[in-house]
Amino acid sequence: MPEHDPHPASPATLTARPVGREVVLPRAAEAMVWSGVGLPSDAVAVPGVLLGLGDVLVEVELATVCGSDVHTALGHRPANKPLVLGHEQVGRIVAVTEKSYAANGMSLRVGQRVVWSVTVSCGTCPRCRRGLPQKCIELAKYGHERMRRGWELSGGFATHVQVRAGTAVVVVDEQVPATVLAPASCATATVVAALGAASALVPLAGATVLVTGAGMLGVTACAMATDAGALVIVSDPDAARRQLALAFGAAAVADPGAPCESPTGVASVLTALQQAGAAEPTIALELSGARPAVKTAIDLIGIGGVVVLVGSVSPGEAVVLDPESIVRRLVTVRGVHNYTPGDLAQAVAYLSGAWHRHPFSALVGATFDLAKADAALALAATARHPRVGLTPQPPATLG
Structure with missing residues (x-):
């Protein structure tokens, strides 16, 4: 899950921008503004938007509550408040400027249905030139930035989002x-x-792929890896989530809380599969952020395997590693945080075909009106559903 970057974009990045078009909405846009732990979100009206060159204005169709939104609301991670939460959404373009381009280089136009990346990148700094736009030196992130004049519509918990130039659309x-x-x-x-x-x-x-964590990322990884021809084992302490993983193609599931000798424990499940002819696990995706899961993934990965850490995006206790074991097993440990424009395009292409094969549409549970953003966050914190939805009551679309 994308998380707050400890180095937010500089004020110059957010304010000193060429003006492309002023858009006055038929009815004011509305954003739900979060001001701190335990405080109710406030509805803020935004009657007009000053778009910079390359920006687009998108009317939100549906936003979903990500785990990082919940972590922010609970105070588990730093946040530049007040802010408009939300960075998972789909919407329709209602206004464009010159040089408004999609990730594939095509010009964007009013009426197109779009998704966009969580990050805004400059495209020219050393990190962007290295192919790491998600770690741009002047990075800004939807749903993570302090609400400010000139970019009030900066998160998905709103009727509209100002999608800025430098965003993959x-x-x-x-x-x-x-x-x-x-x-x-x-x-x-x-x-x-x-x-x-x-x-x-x-x-x-x-x-053979071991996935630790069967939340939204875990079941998605299960489906994608299975579709790519892998044998996937999913580990999660929640029985309902383990059952969900089976619906997304898992060959087997394990309970990390089971005793070592239990047949449902992670090591036991992997051993049983290998005795039945499966290869040892050479890919492990750690998507939960739980420290024991990190250790499990590294301890159980096979010779020449790769462990990809994704879920560890909040402060916590360190994990002790045995360097000799890492060296002798030729293990690679990689970290992944956010993604590139190409990853987003590939994600959309995958979902466009896979939603017929896997029950992705069922992963969003209850859906709330925008004004009930706090209730949506509270429900999302219970982890009953991989995702909870927010549906704005949008103003009339611009012509």
């Missing part, structure tokens, strides 16, 4: 449900990045 199919597409901007694209980091070292086809 991907046009999406009209037939794919919003519940499938909204998480593409975070969960799905992050999984694409994680699988890309793993498959750069170990081919997915024919591999």
Whole structure:
């Protein structure tokens, strides 16, 4: 899941921008503004938007509550408040400027249905030139930045979002449900990045993959790896989530809380599969952020395997590693945080076909009106559903 970057964009990045177009909405846009732990979100009206060159204004169709939104609301991670939460959403373009381009280089136009990346990148700094736009030196992130004049509509918990130049925008199919597409901007694209980091070292086809954590990222990774020809084992302490993983193609599931000798424990499940002819695990995706799960993934990965850490995005206790074991087993440990524009495009392409094969549309549970953003956050914190939705009551679309 994308998290708060400890080095927010500089004020110059957010304010000193060429003006492209002033948009006055027929009815004021509305954003739900979060001001701190335990405080209710406030509805703020935004009657007009000053778009910079390359910006687009998007009317939100559906936003989903990501785990990082919950972590912010609970105070588990730093936040530049007040802010508009939300970075998983799908919407429709209602205004464009000159040089408003999609990630594939095509010009954007009013009426297109789109998703967009969680990050805004400059494209010219050393990190961007190295192929790491998600770690741009002047990075800004939707749903993470302090609300300020000139970029009030900076998060998905709103009727509209001002999508700025430097954001990867991907046009999406009209037939794919919003519940499938909204998480593409975070969960799905992050999984694409994680699988890309793993498959750069170990081919997915024919591999045995251990996935720790069966939340939104975990079941998505299960489906994608299975579709790529891997045998996937999913570990999660929650029985309902383990059952969900089976629905997304898991060959087997394990309970990390089971005693060592239990047949449902992670090591026992892997051993049983190997005795039945499966290969040892050579890819492990750690998507939960739980410290014991990190250790499990590293301890159980096979010779020449790769462990991709994704879930460890909040402060916590360190994990002790045995360097001799890492060296002798030729293990690679990689970290993945956020994703590239290409990952987002690949995520959308995958979902456009996979939602017929896997129950992605069922992963969004209750859906709330925008004004009930706090209730949506509270429900999302219970982890009853991989995602909870927010549906704005949008103003009339611009012509």
